[in-house]
């Protein structure tokens with residue numbers, strides 16, 4: 001009897017915890033969107049602005065400046081824009097997102113991101129409502145019951161783009177009007193805000209001057225101290241930056257002649273995430289492409305495998321154990337591997353949901369003497385997570401920069 005009561009308490013507590021987690025997700029997905037963003041306002045600002053980084057957030061800052069005819073320049077370290085958004089059109093018969101892929105918020109978010117009023121969404125989305133999924137602990141493959149997927153979906157209304165990608169969305173709605181102002185191959189390594197103007201230096205030895213600067217590099221890049229700030233940031237700000245967990249990780253897409261796998265296979269890991277998933281999920285596609293995402297400590301196990309081909313062999317071996325050798329038999333030999341955790345200008349994948357407390361967020365969003373501002377995924381005041389958070393943070397920061405006295 002005593003044992004049954006204890007069991008009941010455990011079950012109720014676990015359910016409660018699970019439900020409260022789901023509810024927090026739901027709140028994040030529905031209620032936190034701003035009524036309007038900087039895209040709906042007009043600004044009179046006479047100064048010059050430099051934006052460091054041409055990811056989703058940097059491009060969003062630029063969109064506001066462009067709309068208001070403000071003098072600005074984007075310095076981007078690599079030879080492309082998009083940052084952690086990237087698409088491939090060579091592997092499959094449909095475009096693949098090899099960076100961000102899912103919309104983890106309500107579909108209406110897309111309208112907010114492009115400044116469109118009203119509820120009607122232009123994009124065709126696929127609700128991420130799984131038909132079948134499974135779990136794998138390294139030894140046992142278990143099919144998840146259907147009710148579990150339905151239950152999760154009612155709290156987590158995720159979706160994917162049907163014929164396009166996250167990269168296309170940002171390219172079309174944000175980058176299009178600002179890309180002419182990007183200076184590529186310009187990694188910034190110094191920002192001196194000790195004088196009236198801010199001096200920005202790049203690794204190539206070039207120097208730029210601006211009234212205000214927005215830094216939009218990933219928190220991993222900030223943590224690596226690649227950029228020297230003069231004077232140094234306050235201790236409180238440094239601590240807030242260093243306390244953010246930014247997992248290493250990579251993504252793989254592999255092409256098969258047969259679809260032998262379910263929509264999702266979640267793999268058991270001690271820290272981070274690991275899973276296989278159908279990249280062609282509910283797309284009108286003739287190609288079978290299985291995705292693999294790994295972040296956190298487990299990543300190291302794969303990073304120890306060199307060359308890259310060994311990572312693919314090890315994934316095929318794992319799949320063969322789950323599916324009786326079907327993976328090797330139907331593997332086409334074609335894959336893409338994007339190693340975000342080891343790119344110098346990314347240094348990780350994404351920040352974990354809910355780790356930023358309110359006070360943390362406030363410190364992270366503080367400017368340096370109203371001269372150097374920050375925007376990007378971790379500064380997301382609206383708690384939309386990932387790409388939407390990065391873009392909304394860009395609009396929020398643009399508004400702050402243009403209105404600060």
Ligand SMILES: Cc1cc2nc3c(=O)[nH]c(=O)nc-3n(C[C@H](O)[C@H](O)[C@H](O)COP(=O)(O)OP(=O)(O)OC[C@H]3O[C@@H](n4cnc5c(N)ncnc54)[C@H](O)[C@@H]3O)c2cc1C
Nearest residue numbers: 053055056057077083084100101102188376377386387390
């Ligand atoms: C594999 C993967 C899967 C993901 N999945 C999802 C998902 O499904 N849904 C979702 O919403 N989000 C997802 N994310 C997270 C999402 O991609 C990011 O939150 C978002 O793109 C971050 O945008 P950002 O502008 O803040 O940063 P970034 O995209 O990192 O942009 C920063 C830019 O700064 C540049 N830069 C860096 N250092 C310097 C320097 N010193 N000088 C000049 N430029 C510099 C970089 O090259 C980059 O272009 C995923 C990320 C990864 C890696």
